Amino acid sequence: YKIESELRRSILINAIVSLIGFFVTVTMIPVASKYVLRRNLFGYDINKKGTPQGSVKVPESLGIIVGAVFLVVAILFQYFNFTADSNWLVEYNAALSSICFMMLLGFVDDVLDVPWRVKLLLPSIAALPLLMAYAGHTTIIIPKPLVSYVGLEILDLGCIYKLYMWLLAIFCTNSINIHAGINGLEVGQTVVIAAAILIHNIMQIGASADPEYKLAHAFSIYLVQPMLATSLALLSYNWYPSSVFVGDTFTYFAGMTMAVAGILGHFSETLLIFFLPQVLNFLLSVPQLAGIVPCPRHRLPKFDPQTGLLTGTNDGTLVNLFLRQLGRMSEQSLCVTLLVFQSAVVACYLQRLFLNHKNSDTF
Amino acid sequence: YKIESELRRSILINAIVSLIGFFVTVTMIPVASKYVLRRNLFGYDINKKGTPQGSVKVPESLGIIVGAVFLVVAILFQYFNFTADSNWLVEYNAALSSICFMMLLGFVDDVLDVPWRVKLLLPSIAALPLLMAYAGHTTIIIPKPLVSYVGLEILDLGCIYKLYMWLLAIFCTNSINIHAGINGLEVGQTVVIAAAILIHNIMQIGASADPEYKLAHAFSIYLVQPMLATSLALLSYNWYPSSVFVGDTFTYFAGMTMAVAGILGHFSETLLIFFLPQVLNFLLSVPQLAGIVPCPRHRLPKFDPQTGLLTGTNDGTLVNLFLRQLGRMSEQSLCVTLLVFQSAVVACYLQRLFLNHKNSDTF
Ligand SMILES: [Mg+2]
Ligand SMILES: [Mg+2]
Numbered sequence: 218y219k220i221e222s223e224l225r226r227s228i229l230i231n232a233i234v235s236l237i238g239f240f241v242t243v244t245m246i247p248v249a250s251k252y253v254l255r256r257n258l259f260g261y262d263i264n265k266k267g268t269p270q271g272s273v274k275v276p277e278s279l280g281i282i283v284g285a286v287f288l289v290v291a292i293l294f295q296y297f298n299f300t301a302d303s304n305w306l307v308e309y310n311a312a313l314s315s316i317c318f319m320m321l322l323g324f325v326d327d328v329l330d331v332p333w334r335v336k337l338l339l340p341s342i343a344a345l346p347l348l349m350a351y352a353g354h355t356t357i358i359i360p361k362p363l364v365s366y367v368g369l370e371i372l373d374l375g376c377i378y379k380l381y382m383w384l385l386a387i388f389c390t391n392s393i394n395i396h397a398g399i400n401g402l403e404v405g406q407t408v409v410i411a412a413a414i415l416i417h418n419i420m421q422i423g424a425s426a427d428p429e430y431k432l433a434h435a436f437s438i439y440l441v442q443p444m445l446a447t448s449l450a451l452l453s454y455n456w457y458p459s460s461v462f463v464g465d466t467f468t469y470f471a472g473m474t475m476a477v478a479g480i481l482g483h484f485s486e487t488l489l490i491f492f493l494p495q496v497l498n499f500l501l502s503v504p505q506l507a508g509i510v511p512c513p514r515h516r517l518p519k520f521d522p523q524t525g526l527l528t529g530t531n532d533g534t535l536v537n538l539f540l541r542q543l544g545r546m547s548e549q550s551l552c553v554t555l556l557v558f559q560s561a562v563v564a565c566y567l568q569r570l571f572l573n574h575k576n577s578d579t580f
Numbered sequence: 581y582k583i584e585s586e587l588r589r590s591i592l593i594n595a596i597v598s599l600i601g602f603f604v605t606v607t608m609i610p611v612a613s614k615y616v617l618r619r620n621l622f623g624y625d626i627n628k629k630g631t632p633q634g635s636v637k638v639p640e641s642l643g644i645i646v647g648a649v650f651l652v653v654a655i656l657f658q659y660f661n662f663t664a665d666s667n668w669l670v671e672y673n674a675a676l677s678s679i680c681f682m683m684l685l686g687f688v689d690d691v692l693d694v695p696w697r698v699k700l701l702l703p704s705i706a707a708l709p710l711l712m713a714y715a716g717h718t719t720i721i722i723p724k725p726l727v728s729y730v731g732l733e734i735l736d737l738g739c740i741y742k743l744y745m746w747l748l749a750i751f752c753t754n755s756i757n758i759h760a761g762i763n764g765l766e767v768g769q770t771v772v773i774a775a776a777i778l779i780h781n782i783m784q785i786g787a788s789a790d791p792e793y794k795l796a797h798a799f800s801i802y803l804v805q806p807m808l809a810t811s812l813a814l815l816s817y818n819w820y821p822s823s824v825f826v827g828d829t830f831t832y833f834a835g836m837t838m839a840v841a842g843i844l845g846h847f848s849e850t851l852l853i854f855f856l857p858q859v860l861n862f863l864l865s866v867p868q869l870a871g872i873v874p875c876p877r878h879r880l881p882k883f884d885p886q887t888g889l890l891t892g893t894n895d896g897t898l899v900n901l902f903l904r905q906l907g908r909m910s911e912q913s914l915c916v917t918l919l920v921f922q923s924a925v926v927a928c929y930l931q932r933l934f935l936n937h938k939n940s941d942t943f
Contacts, residue, residue: 252692281688295712310673310713317680325644328691329615349658350673
């Protein structure tokens with residue numbers, strides 16, 4: 218794959234500032250943990266209840282550090298982006314507004330414990346800056362397998378496209394937030410999807426000859442790369458056994474950032490494929506979220522302090538489905554299994570894409 | 581004064597959405613107060629210590645509601661602004677990013693109690709989106725009385741202008757935050773300054789013939805009008821005796837919004853004149869902030885529960901200076917006196933400006 222030198226330079230600079238962001242995040246999380254604990258922002262690890270670890274106060278909402286460092290990195294990066302034109306800046310700043318607003322609402326939710334039905338609405342407010350400033354095209358590319366059914370390859374949706382963007386942002390943000398509950402899963406899935414988005418962007422930049430198309434994918438890189446770097450820093454603390462929790466601040470921030478990248482990078486259909494496990498988890502959750510089946514406060518597996526294993530409950534989540542199908546598992550194995558599943562999904566798609574590119578090269 | 585019909589229409593629509601914002605804020609503050617109290621985000625009213633009111637838990641950080649409503653109003657308003665060009669949108673979205681980021685950091689500070697020397701640095705981070713996206717001219721108009729000393733009427737500063745913008749944003753934000761401590765003062769000063777900015781903008785739009793100049797002042801109106809409306813809603817709860825406190829969330833939000841309006845509206849010199857009492861308070865505070873004179877946690881007057889009057893201490897604040905000069909006073913009279921002083925300053929300036937306009941009309 219060949220990337221123009223200017224674009225490569227911008228991406229490299231972005232990688233460097235992201236790396237700095239990684240180290241800043243690693244340094245700041247322990248400091249912030251003390252402040253968070255002092256304010257009684259902590260949680261007990263429910264999946265360790267009955268063991269000594271279950272009575273440790275784990276600091277909550279450390280996503281705020283990830284988010285703040287991300288914002289600083291993303292803002293400072295604007296200074297280095299040489300391909301800047303005014304339209305790019307509008308969308309970039311609108312993206313930052315949406316992400317920052319989402320982070321604010323997430324942190325407010327962590328601190329004040331908004332009722333969960335209201336919670337589902339928060340992303341719809343935070344996505345507004347993006348919708349307002351969106352100046353891109355309003356067409357979607359129908360995925361290949363569906364072309365024969367729809368009869369079109371590209372569908373121009375006009376105003377409905379904005380509605381689609383809105384729903385996508387709401388969906389991505391909430392779906393990361395509800396695919397959670399075991400150590401490392403929130404950040405782990407974010408890292409897997411973000412890595413997939415990055416690889417996809419680089420492949421597309423390499424395969425395409427259209428400069429605007431390249432720029433759209435570069436745009437996504439500029440947002441996803443710093444998010445990946447800062448999330449990895451958080452993962453080092455949040456991995457089993459978690460010494461910090463991430464809070465809705467993180468899940469909202471991560472979900473909105475990926476949604477924004479997908480929308481402004483014009484690959485929202487691919488994004489939905491990367492989100493397949495989250496889509497599955499959402500579909501499993503629908504009966505409980507809609508109130509058809511009673512919904513407890515936490516829809517977590519049952520922990521047995523004797524064996525240290527988790528047993529699936531009947532709550533409609535992917536976590537429980539995996540436990541019911543694969544049998545009892547330790548928390549760590551379960552998280553690894555779920556992340557392997559997510560990785561398998563994205564790897565399948567990326568491989569098919571790679572083969573497609575290769576085939577079209579030979580013609 | 582004559583305003584073009586399109587601009588007048590935009591301003592009118594902004595006024596209407598601001599009014600809706602006012603009612604939403606009034607409705608939401610009591611609801612949010614309960615959530616805030618549940619999370620132990622409250623303060624005791626130090627200036628009522630020793631009376632029954634001094635032991636009431638007053639909910640803190642209600643600025644978050646004002647800020648969130650402001651953001652929604654300001655975002656939705658973009659939809660109605662018909663004079664939109666791309667450059668306008670960049671700056672508007674950068675402004676929203678800066679304001680939202682400042683609000684986030686302010687709320688984090690309220691929740692986690694950042695050490696106060698770190699606190700002074702937070703606005704310098706939040707002002708970054710604005711600096712990065714700023715595309716306007718880099719000249720300042722030397723105030724009339726100084727022209728003879730400097731020898732120039734307009735000074736082009738180039739890169740130094742961005743530094744100036746940065747320092748202005750940091751100053752405005754912190755100076756509102758440290759001119760505080762008695763019921764209603766934080767919101768009261770904001771309301772007075774915001775009203776002054778609005779009047780100034782309308783006068784300038786009326787007096788000028790340059791469409792770009794008009795647009796810059798309209799830009800400021802679009803930000804300040806919703807802020808004024810939502811702040812008034814907060815004032816109705818924060819006025820003596822306060823049933824809610826505003827938190828650094830509010831002071832940071834208000835300070836940054838006015839700084840942004842001044843910078844992007846290109847009247848930062850006038851803004852500094854409106855901030856004269858805050859400048860005075862800052863100068864009085866310098867010895868303590870710099871650590872030359874020891875600085876207590878709160879630099880408040882002394883309250884006498886018997887008489888209900890406040891006595892000035894030797895701490896370097898305008899509040900204490902007024903009490904030392906004018907003698908003991910009740911908290912409410914003190915707040916009114918300080919706000920009258922602020923109003924007198926802005927009224928003087930606006931009147932001079934009005935007379936200037938009138939004189940130039942006759943020529
Ligand atoms: Mg959550
Ligand atoms: Mg304060």
